[in-house]
Amino acid sequence: GQAALSFAGAQAKAQVPRRIFGSFVEHLGRCVYGGIYEPGHPKADEDGFRSDVLDLVKQLGVTCVRYPGGNFVSGYKWEDGTGPRELRPVRRDLAWHATETNQMGIDDFYRWSRKAGTEIMLAVNMGTRGMAEALDELEYVNGAPGTALADRRVKNGIPESMGVSMWCIGNEMDGPWQVGHMNAEEYAAAVERTAHAMKLAEPGLELVACGSSSAHMPTFGSWERTVLTKAYANIDFVSCHAYYYERGSASLQDFLAASEDMETFINTVVAAADDARAANQGSKDIALSFDEWGVWNQDVWNGEEDDWKRSKGLHTEPWPQAPHQLEDIYTVADAVVEGSLMITLLSHADRVRSASRAQLVNVIAPIMAEPNGPAWKQTIFYPFAEAAQHVRGSIFVPQVAGPKVATKDYGNVDALKAVASWDGESASGVLLAVNRDVRAAHTVSVDLGSLAAGATVRVKSAQLLHDDDIHATNSAVQPDRVKPQALEAAIGADGKLTFQMPAVSWAAIELG
Ligand code: AHR
Numbered sequence: 001g002q003a004a005l006s007f008a009g010a011q012a013k014a015q016v017p018r019r020i021f022g023s024f025v026e027h028l029g030r031c032v033y034g035g036i037y038e039p040g041h042p043k044a045d046e047d048g049f050r051s052d053v054l055d056l057v058k059q060l061g062v063t064c065v066r067y068p069g070g071n072f073v074s075g076y077k078w079e080d081g082t083g084p085r086e087l088r089p090v091r092r093d094l095a096w097h098a099t100e101t102n103q104m105g106i107d108d109f110y111r112w113s114r115k116a117g118t119e120i121m122l123a124v125n126m127g128t129r130g131m132a133e134a135l136d137e138l139e140y141v142n143g144a145p146g147t148a149l150a151d152r153r154v155k156n157g158i159p160e161s162m163g164v165s166m167w168c169i170g171n172e173m174d175g176p177w178q179v180g181h182m183n184a185e186e187y188a189a190a191v192e193r194t195a196h197a198m199k200l201a202e203p204g205l206e207l208v209a210c211g212s213s214s215a216h217m218p219t220f221g222s223w224e225r226t227v228l229t230k231a232y233a234n235i236d237f238v239s240c241h242a243y244y245y246e247r248g249s250a251s252l253q254d255f256l257a258a259s260e261d262m263e264t265f266i267n268t269v270v271a272a273a274d275d276a277r278a279a280n281q282g283s284k285d286i287a288l289s290f291d292e293w294g295v296w297n298q299d300v301w302n303g304e305e306d307d308w309k310r311s312k313g314l315h316t317e318p319w320p321q322a323p324h325q326l327e328d329i330y331t332v333a334d335a336v337v338e339g340s341l342m343i344t345l346l347s348h349a350d351r352v353r354s355a356s357r358a359q360l361v362n363v364i365a366p367i368m369a370e371p372n373g374p375a376w377k378q379t380i381f382y383p384f385a386e387a388a389q390h391v392r393g394s395i396f397v398p399q400v401a402g403p404k405v406a407t408k409d410y411g412n413v414d415a416l417k418a419v420a421s422w423d424g425e426s427a428s429g430v431l432l433a434v435n436r437d438v439r440a441a442h443t444v445s446v447d448l449g450s451l452a453a454g455a456t457v458r459v460k461s462a463q464l465l466h467d468d469d470i471h472a473t474n475s476a477v478q479p480d481r482v483k484p485q486a487l488e489a490a491i492g493a494d495g496k497l498t499f500q501m502p503a504v505s506w507a508a509i510e511l512g
Helices: 051-060 071-075 106-116 131-142 148-155 184-201 222-234 252-256 259-279 305-311 332-347 381-390
Strands: 002-006 022-024 064-067 091-093 098-100 119-124 166-169 206-209 237-244 287-295 352-358 367-369 375-377 394-396 399-401 404-407 411-414 416-423 428-435 442-447 459-465 489-491 496-501 505-511
Touching (some): 106 131, 131 148, 206 222, 222 259, 237 352, 252 404, 259 332, 332 416, 332 428, 332 459
Parallel strands (some): 237 287
Antiparallel strands (some): 002 399, 394 416, 404 411, 489 496
């Protein structure tokens, strides 16, 4: 079919928030141990960090990393991961039923982040702990020398403030699986007090209240209204979490259209945040921190957990150390869906001011690190990397006309989805597009309209991610089985950009 994208009259929607290219490192499975940290690995550096993984993190273009959880944080004592390694306690992690050695902690993650060039976004424990420990952690992490906890950090070898600005006050506190889970009123009271106290310590902090763990939680919407109305004064962001997978979707076409669910999710949370602003007669908008998103192929939360663990060969022994957990292998279709989710986040960049793709290494991750072996890129690495490396300046959302696809859950939706950015300073931009149609290729014609502020542009490079086998994957043995290929894209005499998108494909076209 023929699809038309038009930027005629399109206004810049927002400046690209750099934190939208964030990721997530949790003490879960082999994300930390055997992922970012593996002393003894041939590629480990002087701190025990895998340099091959660090190289891939840089190529991915990650800007900000949420740490240390996730469900893990709700039973975590932050001080366990500080100071001399030989003195750190070994503990049980109730969230993932594993043994936590605490050989990595905030001191080490700070050092890792400096090497990776990434900002840190910290989550505090609101499950087994609360306000007092959050304040202690804030003093340890950011405080100026001269008080007890800041001096402890100095003694541990970090004289400077870690300068962490963004703090998540708990994780998924609405989820019955969460250690110390709460109802909306309980959490609203706890987050209101904690945020107030943290801002007394540092008014410039950017604080994130837990929103819903998914749009399918029974309290979705009402949770956000209750929490944000109560905590409005000191909260800057509300979190959103969403995972999608083919087996959990009504059809393959529905899976490919999963970004429709994310659209509804974002619009609903924005409405709740705006209600909270009105109820408080406030003037600031609460932004969205979409701090867990991605494709997660395993159905862990529907009561099938034991069967699921067995089928995936995951640990059934009681408290293993860094077991193989949630090590999804991603397909081309998964990569196309992740590309469409990235387009959706960027299209809402006026309100989605931060996002963290979950997770970074080994655990539902774009980067795999073989124990004592090489690190390699999953299919989903590429859409993220193309966006993070090239999206700069202002965001523009086109009008889409053309073929539709039929889904069970979302009705008839556009086969094509796209977003573009333009950076006036470097006079360059990028168009990101996805063909979500399971069956048909489409010819795409783009009216660049006001995208480049009327300047004449040319195609600098064009990449396509596609495979005739939409379930093709990469592996340690075949790490380059799936990767972007050159795409033919041209701007004609009529000024229109045209290219072909096969069924189930992702494209990134650089303009300048
Ligand atoms: O990312 C994996 C888990 O998914 C996180 O620990 C939790 O927050 C979410 O349920």
